[in-house]
Amino acid sequence: MSWLDKIIPNSVRSEGRRDGASKVPEGLWKKCVKCGSVLYRPELERNDDVCPKCDHHMRIGARKRLDIFLDKEEREELATEVEPIDRLKFKDIKKYKERLSTAQKATGEKDALVAMRGSLKGMPVVAVAFEFAFHGGSMGYAVGEKFTRAAKVALDENIPLVCFSATGGARMQEALISLMQMAKTSAIIERLKQQGTPYVSIMTDPVYGGVSASLALLGDINAAEPGARAGFAGPNIIEQTIRQKLPAGFQRSEFLLEHGAIDMIIHRNEMRDRLASLLGKFTNYSWDESQLQEEVEPEEESEVIEAEAPPKEGEDS
């Protein structure tokens, strides 16, 4: 693919990029929320949305996540029939139903989880990813059910399950049904564990609340992307409770590694290699040399330019 092809707008490229805070016009350029560098979008995408200047791992959607993780061939989306249900007829200032349809229109997803069966360098895997842009990636019935059905495929076929989480936690509009999804997903993960089917949990920014206290921390391998924030209670709640400022780097992946919550921090660019290497050992899967060769892509000249001034808005939200 030439660089010219890459700049032709398509639906994938325009998805989830409506960053209102950015002063950089839509299209070819994107400002890094961390270092303020103005980045050439096709170049950024080629780098898996990791800032080539400061290495900030930007948030990416569920489909893009699975797209850069799984082999291009033989993908099959799982549990597409699962839809969210408004069992409580929940209404606050807005009806939950309306919130759902807004989120569905904005993301093109039925709910906040996408599940696929595919392969990683030829090794069969089931992979699921949270869509943070859908209602903060929150877990209600649909997310819990999709996760569970995907895990069931992994369980029945005895192939590894990989989950990329990005979520604010349980979805309060489904109240206790959401809470029970924690128990449900944990129960099927426990079955994987008993059977000896590997489950890898990758935490990406951010992972909090009920998802953190269930499926995200139950991996045989727990890992996180650099700088990802993960914890049970959000920093604001903790500050309000203890009435003191939190230390720098609190709840970031480096903190999690330091405190023994995760096995490793994995750079997004190395995700495929590291997980293939890990899972290959857990499933005793081996590759011949030719299969691994195709992974190497020719490097192109970087086309990133530096911004004049740092952005005023510096936070992902």
Added chain:
Amino acid sequence: MNPNYLDFEQPIADLEAKIEELQLVSADNDLNITEEISKLREKSNKLTESLYSNLSPWDIVKVARHPQRPYSSDYIARIFDDWDELHGDRHFGDDKAIIGGVGRLEGKPVMVIGEEKGRSVTEKVSRNFGMPRPEGYRKALRLMEMAERFKMPVLTLIDTPGAYPGIDSEERGISEAIAQNLAVMSRLRTPIICTVIGEGSSGGALAIGVGDQLNMLQYSTYFVISPEGCANIIWKTVEKAPLAAEAMGVTSDNLENLGIVDTTIPEPLGGAHRDIDAMAASLKTHLVEQVDRLAQVPLEELLEQRYERLMSYGNPDA
């Protein structure tokens, strides 16, 4: 305002004050106003009955958090004989926000695990107001696994404002501690009976709440986020907590309709704190019946039922 009464109970408090006053007068002056007093008492009971037959979800949250509401320790003292408390998670410490131990229920050995808020100020502080840290949940897990080895049913009593949101809690892996309990409880090879006795707040409650039977006392509550927390997120003010409590359906009748709660155990008129002995006796009756019933189910069948139930949560046809 009498602190023993909740705001919506003030009319009852006023009547009770009047009754008390009359009793003092009659003692002093040998006046026979017994009839007057009994009339007022009847009125007070009727008023309580009518108020309590029409409680809003937010009123129920208040009853569930009543400062005199019986806690786990109150029930343990009244229900179990031969009680031995067991301490510590064997890794870090002993979390007093969770009480665990072995006792006998009508002679049968059982493992009891309960969240404990603490009554006096000193006790509240030492029990962290019933907000467990990771070591509390890990103590609970240790005791549950012990119950599995010694074939004792596990009875849990849920009453917490939530797992503790603090730096130390995060450092020691509160999320992992909760998650681990959910995973292990889903397959623990012994019957598990869970009862919400007061406030069942989110993951901190669920972490001792996965089992074969879920009871709720009539005026207890169970929610995924506190009504105040929910109101703060949606309306940006805790003032709207009553609306949030309504919307989330935090009471046992709603949760029974959703198939999450199995049994609602009625409370004495005016709430469990008005007659702790009667409440404990009634809870005991239910627990005895449930332990006996679950003991009849072959273990593999019990585990399969528990698992299938977990899998069904939220299913439209469940």
